[in-house]
Amino acid sequence: MEKLSTDVLVIGGGATGAGVAWDAALRGLDVVLVERGDLGTGTSGRFHGLLHSGGRYAVKDPSAADECARENLIVRHIAPDAIEDTGGFFVTTPFDDPAYADRFAQGCRDTGVPCEEIEPAQALREEPRLNPRVSRAFRVPDASIDVWRLVWALARGAQERGARVLPYHEAVAVHRDGDEIKGARVRNSRTGDELDVEARITVSASGAWAGKIAGLAGIEGVQVRPGRGIMIAMNHRLVNTVVNRCQMPTDGDIIVPIRTVCVVGTTDVDTEDPDDHSVIQDEVDAMLAYGERLVPGFKDARALRVWTGVRPLFEDTKGNGDGGSSRDVTRAHALLDHMDRDGVSGFFTITGGKLTTYRLMAQDTVDAVCRQLGDPRPCTTATERLPGSHDGEYIRVEDRLGRRERHLRDDQLICECELIPRRRIEDTIRQRGTTDLDDVRRLLRLGMGPCQGGFCIYRAAGILHGHDGIDTSQANRALVDYVLERWKGVWPILYGDQLRQARLDDWIFQGVLDIEHLP
Amino acid sequence: MSPTLHYDAVVLGAGVAGLTAAARLAEGGARVCVLAKGVGSTHLAPGTIGVLGYDPERVEKPADALPGFIAAHPDHPYALFGADAVAPALEWFADRVEAGPQPGYRYTGGLERNHFLPTAVGALRPSALVPETMAAGDTNAPVCVVGLPVLRDFYASLCAGNLRRGGIEARAVEIEVEVGRVEANALGLARRFDDPAFRAAFAGRLALLLRPGERVAMPAILGLRDPHGAWSDIQRRLGGPVFEVPTLPPSVPGIRVYNALVAALRAAGARLIVGAEALGVEREGERVTAVRAHTSGHDTLFSARWVVLATGGFASGAITLGSDWQPHETIVGLALRGMPAPGEPRFAGDYFGPQPMSNVGVAVDSGLLAEGTENVFVAGAALPGAVPWREGSGEGIALASGHCVAQSVREREGAAAAA
Numbered sequence: 001m002e003k004l005s006t007d008v009l010v011i012g013g014g015a016t017g018a019g020v021a022w023d024a025a026l027r028g029l030d031v032v033l034v035e036r037g038d039l040g041t042g043t044s045g046r047f048h049g050l051l052h053s054g055g056r057y058a059v060k061d062p063s064a065a066d067e068c069a070r071e072n073l074i075v076r077h078i079a080p081d082a083i084e085d086t087g088g089f090f091v092t093t094p095f096d097d098p099a100y101a102d103r104f105a106q107g108c109r110d111t112g113v114p115c116e117e118i119e120p121a122q123a124l125r126e127e128p129r130l131n132p133r134v135s136r137a138f139r140v141p142d143a144s145i146d147v148w149r150l151v152w153a154l155a156r157g158a159q160e161r162g163a164r165v166l167p168y169h170e171a172v173a174v175h176r177d178g179d180e181i182k183g184a185r186v187r188n189s190r191t192g193d194e195l196d197v198e199a200r201i202t203v204s205a206s207g208a209w210a211g212k213i214a215g216l217a218g219i220e221g222v223q224v225r226p227g228r229g230i231m232i233a234m235n236h237r238l239v240n241t242v243v244n245r246c247q248m249p250t251d252g253d254i255i256v257p258i259r260t261v262c263v264v265g266t267t268d269v270d271t272e273d274p275d276d277h278s279v280i281q282d283e284v285d286a287m288l289a290y291g292e293r294l295v296p297g298f299k300d301a302r303a304l305r306v307w308t309g310v311r312p313l314f315e316d317t318k319g320n321g322d323g324g325s326s327r328d329v330t331r332a333h334a335l336l337d338h339m340d341r342d343g344v345s346g347f348f349t350i351t352g353g354k355l356t357t358y359r360l361m362a363q364d365t366v367d368a369v370c371r372q373l374g375d376p377r378p379c380t381t382a383t384e385r386l387p388g389s390h391d392g393e394y395i396r397v398e399d400r401l402g403r404r405e406r407h408l409r410d411d412q413l414i415c416e417c418e419l420i421p422r423r424r425i426e427d428t429i430r431q432r433g434t435t436d437l438d439d440v441r442r443l444l445r446l447g448m449g450p451c452q453g454g455f456c457i458y459r460a461a462g463i464l465h466g467h468d469g470i471d472t473s474q475a476n477r478a479l480v481d482y483v484l485e486r487w488k489g490v491w492p493i494l495y496g497d498q499l500r501q502a503r504l505d506d507w508i509f510q511g512v513l514d515i516e517h518l519p
Numbered sequence: 520m521s522p523t524l525h526y527d528a529v530v531l532g533a534g535v536a537g538l539t540a541a542a543r544l545a546e547g548g549a550r551v552c553v554l555a556k557g558v559g560s561t562h563l564a565p566g567t568i569g570v571l572g573y574d575p576e577r578v579e580k581p582a583d584a585l586p587g588f589i590a591a592h593p594d595h596p597y598a599l600f601g602a603d604a605v606a607p608a609l610e611w612f613a614d615r616v617e618a619g620p621q622p623g624y625r626y627t628g629g630l631e632r633n634h635f636l637p638t639a640v641g642a643l644r645p646s647a648l649v650p651e652t653m654a655a656g657d658t659n660a661p662v663c664v665v666g667l668p669v670l671r672d673f674y675a676s677l678c679a680g681n682l683r684r685g686g687i688e689a690r691a692v693e694i695e696v697e698v699g700r701v702e703a704n705a706l707g708l709a710r711r712f713d714d715p716a717f718r719a720a721f722a723g724r725l726a727l728l729l730r731p732g733e734r735v736a737m738p739a740i741l742g743l744r745d746p747h748g749a750w751s752d753i754q755r756r757l758g759g760p761v762f763e764v765p766t767l768p769p770s771v772p773g774i775r776v777y778n779a780l781v782a783a784l785r786a787a788g789a790r791l792i793v794g795a796e797a798l799g800v801e802r803e804g805e806r807v808t809a810v811r812a813h814t815s816g817h818d819t820l821f822s823a824r825w826v827v828l829a830t831g832g833f834a835s836g837a838i839t840l841g842s843d844w845q846p847h848e849t850i851v852g853l854a855l856r857g858m859p860a861p862g863e864p865r866f867a868g869d870y871f872g873p874q875p876m877s878n879v880g881v882a883v884d885s886g887l888l889a890e891g892t893e894n895v896f897v898a899g900a901a902l903p904g905a906v907p908w909r910e911g912s913g914e915g916i917a918l919a920s921g922h923c924v925a926q927s928v929r930e931r932e933g934a935a936a937a938a
Contacts (some may be wrong), residue, residue: 458640460673472681484870491867510909511564
C-alpha cells in the first residue's frame with residue numbers, strides 16, 4: 001500500500017476543510033487533504049450561496065451575528081473572485097410581525113452588523129419585483145458566494161504551498177495507537193486503491209459526518225445533528241439583491257441571487273442520515289409559497305432544480321446536549337480537542353458553524369493544532385488573498401458576456417445557458433484529470449442553466465471522449481451519469497415551462513440519442 | 520370586433536399530426552386552415568418514422584408486435600384506432616414525401632421490420648420508415664463516421680466508439696470545412712451541401728481518407744432544398760454507401776418532413792398560418808364554433824364546423840402543469856385523462872422508469888372526438904396514454920391519428936349530408 005507522511009491530515013474537503021488546509025499550509029505546515037467526493041460536495045455545495053452580513057442572527061444569536069459581520073468583511077477582502085457584491089435587504093412583509101423590525105435594528109446596532117433603514121419605496125425602486133406591501137426595509141452587506149470557486153481557490157492556494165489535495169478519497173480507518181491518533185487509511189473511490197496517510201495531527205473537518213469520523217477513531221459521543229434544508233433555484237434572477245424577511249429565522253425567509261439564478265431557502269428538519277437528500281413534496285409546495293410572499297409571481301418563473309443540504313448542528317453528549325428543534329441548536333462552531341475531551345492526542349474535530357465563518361473555524365483549528373505541536377505560528381488568512389482574487393474584483397454577473405464576446409470568433413459555445421466555450425471545458429477536463437462532467441459542472445456551471453444539460457451534455461461527452469485516454473465507456477458513463485444526476489433535482493419540481501423543457505430534453509436524450517440503449 | 524374567416528375545419532398545430540390531419544381533410548375536399556404558434560416538433564425529431572421501437576425491449580417487427588402491444592396497453596392511442604390504421608397512414612406519408620418539393624427524396628421501409636439506425640452517440644435506434652439517406656445505417660458493414668469540427672452538435676469519435684462496442688467495425692475521421700465562422704449548426708451546413716461545388720470539394724477531401732468497402736456515416740446535413748441530389752451526388756463521388764445520422768436540433772431531416780407535408784397541404788388547397796397563436800374558442804353548448812387566434816397585430820376569429828387539436832402535449836406547452844400540480848389543456852379547456860391520482864407520485868426519481876404524469880392527454884372517444892364536445896377532434900401527442908419518446912412511437916401515432924381524425928370528420932360530414 002502506498003504511504004504518505006505529513007504534518008496535518010485534513011479529512012473533509014468542504015469550505016472548512018479546505019480552509020484548514022490553506023491556513024495550515026500558509027503557516028508552513030505540510031498538509032494532506034482528503035475528501036470522499038469532489039471538493040465542495042457536502043454541505044458546502046448544497047446551500048443557497050449566502051455570505052451572511054450577520055443580520056439573520058442579529059436578534060436571535062448576537063454572538064453569531066457579530067462573528068458573521070466581522071468575517072463578512074474579511075472574506076470580501078480575501079476572496080472577491082468568489083463573491084458577488086449583491087447587498088441585502090431585510091424587509092417586513094405583511095406576513096411578518098411588524099414589531100420585529102425595531103428589534104432587528106437594535107440587534108444590528110448591538111452586534112456591529114452594518115444596517116441602514118431605507119424607505120420601502122427605495123427598496124422597491126431597486127428591486128421592483130419585491131412585494132409592494134413591504135412596510136419596513138433595511139440594507140445590509142449580504143452577498144452571494146460561489147462556494148466551488150472559494151473551495152477550489154483555497155485548495156489551489158494550499159497546493160501551491162505544497163499541500164496534497166485528494167478528492168475522491170474516503171477515510172476508511174483512523175489509525176489509533178493507544179491514546180494517540182496517527183493518521184488514516186483512505187480509499188480512492190474511483191480506483192479502489194487504498195493509501196495510508198501518516199500524520200502528526202489529524203483534523204476531522206467533516207461537518208455533519210463528524211460523528212462518523214470520530215467513531216473511526218474510537219471516540220464516542222460526538223453528535224452532530226443534521227438539520228436538513230431544502231432550496232429551489234429559479235431560472236433567472238428575480239431579484240438582484242439578497243432579500244430576507246425581517247422576522248425571526250424561519251422557513252423560506254430568503255431569496256439569494258447567485259450567478260444566473262436565484263435560490264429560495266430554506267427549511268430546517270431534523271434528519272438521521274446526512275446523506276439523505278430526499279425531497280418532501282410538501283416542502284416544495286411550501287417553499288414556492290414562501291417565495292411568493294417575498295416576490296409575488298415567484299411561482300410563475302421556472303423552478304430549475306431543488307436540492308437539500310444538511311447543516312452540521314453540534315450537540316456534545318458530553319456536555320448538556322438536549323435542545324429543542326434543530327433550528328434552536330447553536331449555529332456557532334465547535335472545535336473539539338480530543339486530548340482535552342477524551343485524552344486522545346493528535347486529533348481534532350471542527351464542526352458546526354456556517355460557511356460565512358469557515359475562515360475563523362480554520363483559524364481556531366490550526367491555532368489549536370500548532371499549540372499541540374508546541375510550535376505556535378501566526379495565522380495570516382485574514383489578510384492573504386486567495387489565488388484568483390489578487391485584483392480585488394468581485395464577480396459581476398455580466399462579466400460572462402464580456403468573456404464570451406472576446407472569444408466569439410475563435411471558440412465554440414458549448415453550454416449556451418451558462419455561456420461556456422469549448423476551450424474552458426477542455427482546459428478543465430485536463431486540469432482536473434476527470435472523466436466526470438459533474439466535476440466540470442461545479443467549476444464552470446456546465447449544464448446548470450434552464451436546459452439543465454439538454455443540449456450541452458452530449459457535446460461535453462463528445463469533447464471528453466476526444467481527450468487522450470478517455471475511452472467510449474467512460475464518455476458514455478459521463479453522459480448518462482450527468483443526465484441521471486440532473487434528474488434527481490428536477491423531477492420533484494417539474495411544472496410549468498420547466499416541464500416543457502424537461503420533455504424537450506427527454507426527446508433529445510431518448511428520442512434522438514437513445515442514451516438508454518447505449519451498447 | 521375581430522374579423523372572422525370561415526372554414527370547414529380549423530387545425531391547431533403544425534407538427535406531423537396537424538399537417539397530416541389537415542392535408543387529409545383538404546384532400547377530401549374540405550376548406551381547411553392550419554393555425555400554428557410556431558413550427559412543430561418536426562424540427563426537433565430525427566425525421567425517421569417510428570411506430571413501435573420498444574415494448575419495452577427492442578421491437579424487431581412492428582407489424583407483428585402491434586396487436587400484442589395494443590392488448591397490453593388498452594389506454595394507448597394505438598388501441599383507439601387499431602393496428603390496421605397505421606399502415607395506410609405510413610403509405611400516404613411516403614407517397615406525399617415522394618411527390619413533394621424535394622425531387623427524388625423518398626422514404627423506405629414499413630411495418631414489416633424496424634431499421635436500426637445509429638444515433639449521434641452510436642446507439643442503434645429502431646424506426647419503421649426511414650429516409651433513403653439514412654437506410655444504409657441499418658447494416659453491419661464497416662463504417663467510417665465523418666465529423667465536421669465546425670459542427671458542435673456531432674461527435675464522430677463517440678459515435679464510432681459506440682458502434683464498435685456494438686460489434687460494428689467503425690472509425691472516425693474529421694473534415695474541416697470553411698464556413699466563415701467557428702461554429703455552424705446542422706441547418707446552416709445543410710444549406711451548404713445544397714451547393715454542388717461545396718459538395719464536390721468536401722467529397723474530394725473525404726475520398727482520400729476512405730478505405731475500400733467502408734460505409735460513410737455523416738451527420739444529417741446532406742442538403743435541405745435537394746437532399747436526394749446532395750446525398751446521391753456524395754455517394755456517387757465516394758463510390759459507396761453514405762448515410763445520415765440524426766443529431767441535436769435543429770433537425771434537417773425533420774425540416775424536410777415539415778416541408779413535404781406543408782407542400783402536400785398546400786397542393787390540396789389548405790391554408791397554413793404560422794405565428795398564429797390560438798387563444799381560445801367560441802362555443803354554443805358542446806359545439807366549438809370558432810377559434811380565436813392572435814394573428815399579426817390583432818385577433819382573428821376562425822369559424823369552422825370542425826376543429827382539430829394537434830397542439831402536442833407538455834413538450835409544446837399546449838398542455839401545462841401548473842404550480843398547483845393540475846394539468847390543463849390551454850386552448851379549449853378540454854377534459855384530460857391519465858393523471859396520477861391525488862397523493863400519487865407525478866414523476867419518479869428513476870429517470871428511465873415510468874413517469875406517471877407522462878400519460879396525461881385529452882380524453883377522447885374511439886373516433887378521437889374530445890370528451891364533452893361535438894366537434895373537436897384530437898391528434899398526435901395531445902392524446903393520452905403514450906410515452907412516444909420511449910416507445911419510439913411518436914410519428915406512427917401522429918400519422919395514424921391524423922388520418923383517423925380526417926376519417927372521423929368525413930364520416931360525420933357524410934352522416935350530416937345524408938340527414
